[in-house]
Amino acid sequence: MGIVGKPNVGKSTFFSAATLVSVAIAPYPFTTIKPNRGIGYLRTPCVCKELGVNDQPVNSICVDGIRLIPVELIDCAGLVPGAWQGRGLGNQFLDEISKADALIHVVDAAGATDEEGRLCNPGTRDPVEDIKFLEEEIARWLTQILKRDWVSVANRVEFMKDKLIDILTDRLSGLNIGRTHIVETIKRAGLNAEKPKAWSEDDLFLFAKTLRAVAKPMIIAANKIDLPYAEENIKKLNDLGYITIPCCSEGELVLRRAAEKGLIDYTPGDQNFKIKKPETITPQQTEALRIIKEKILENHESMGVQEAINTAYFKILQMIAVYPVEDAEKLSDHQGRVLPDVHLVPYRTTARELAYKIHTEHGEGFIYAVEVRTKTRLGEDYVLKDRDVIKIVSAKARA
Ligand SMILES: Nc1nc2c(ncn2[C@@H]2O[C@H](COP(=O)(O)OP(=O)(O)OP(=O)(O)O)[C@@H](O)[C@H]2O)c(=O)[nH]1
Ligand SMILES: [Mg+2]
Secondary structure, eight states: OEEEOSTTSSHHHHHHHHHOOOOOOOSSTTOOOSOEEEEEEEEEEOTHHHHTOOOOOSSSEEETTEEEEEEEEEEOOOOOTTGGGTOTTHHHHHHHHHHOSSEEEEEETTOOBOTTSOBOOTTSSOHHHHHHHHHHHHHHHHHHHHHTTHHHHHHHHHHSOOOHHHHHHHHHGGGTOOHHHHHHHHHHHTOOTTOGGGOOHHHHHHHHHHHHHHHSOEEEEEEOTTSTTHHHHHHHHGGGSSOEEEOOHHHHHHHHHHHHTTSEEOOTTOSOOEESOGGGSOHHHHHHHHHIIIIIITTSSSOSHHHHHHIIIIIISOEEEEEEESBTTTTBOTTOOBSOOOEEEETTOBHHHHHHHHOHHHHHTEEEEEETTTTEEEOTTOBOOTTOEEEEEESSOOO
16 A cells, blocks of 8 residues: 655654554655555454454454454655656655555645645645646656557557557556556546557546556545644545545554553544553643544544555455454364454455465365355355355365
8 A cells, every 4th residue: 555645744644653663754845755664454343253252363463353454555755746757756756656556645634735745824725736736647657658668559559469458468567557457447548449549648648547546546544634724625625536534643643652652542443542541641641632532533433544544445445354264163273273364355356266365275276165154165256255254175285
């Protein structure tokens, strides 16, 4: 997941709040020069409570019946106008985007930073402009990549009868863009894949813009909701067709750090926290926590950071969480560990595809699967559902 946006909007704060990795955070543009990578967690209700078992997670964590699934986050350098031509840290930023499956676009919902990320009074900048600008920059950068050898690509299609989709799949694989993205883009943009020589400059740009939407889907983290003007601006952002999640990254970071130090009980995504021992915290800490509670948590469902990450994976990328087990009675693996793993797989993944994901031999020797709750036998084409607990029966033993 790429965390993107113009400079000084709180990308690194969001990243740090999600991963607890300490990174440079400062109130001026280009604080981040080299991208930061870290592990954040998706939050999903674990099946352990429903099934009445005590689990022993291996590839994830379970906190009071909430499963936390690790995911990789990349905190990118800030993007400024002209990045596609290499302005600012443009090239590096765009390289990082190419590795991401989807983007969380952090915007300063209060409009307290100008188009280049310099501080200004809240309410000055319209964050809607920031969204249009980011879409435009990425589309221009993709157009530039496509244009480099478009003439020869178009000639190959028209004179040598090579397929445009094959050529583009090959050309764009380095950007983590696959065949299905390209097929979907051509369909959505209504372009003729047989006649690329007839595509105008505008057609190429339309292709690039649509490709971004298909291959790098995006949600908006409307950050700095503690500042004035944020609420009004969020209403405008809601009309843009993206899912918009109000966030206070700075407040989330305070809560995560306080929880890490044992001062409060707080699980990311909760709408509340509990001070453990009031006598151990300083008056400043008490005041910061009071402000977070009154300004944010009493008016919103959460601090937003966890919700943004969850939404990006579960709604935008349409991932589901499934729990493979080896023993359908004990719900355990061969070492007796109960509900050890949860796998994040795309919606529409079949039982056999899950078997392959667990182990190639499992996939090759697949005989059938069992849905553990109902003890139903499932064929290889069974389409998995979120929170399925599945036993795979395979002819080949696990290595
Ligand atoms: N009021 C408020 N300030 C925030 C919030 N999140 C981040 N900030 C502040 O915004 C400033 C910029 O934060 P960074 O996380 O460094 O921003 P960035 O987007 O990574 O910036 P670059 O790396 O320069 O692109 C810092 O002063 C943060 O403390 C928030 O939710 N509310
Ligand atoms: Mg940063």
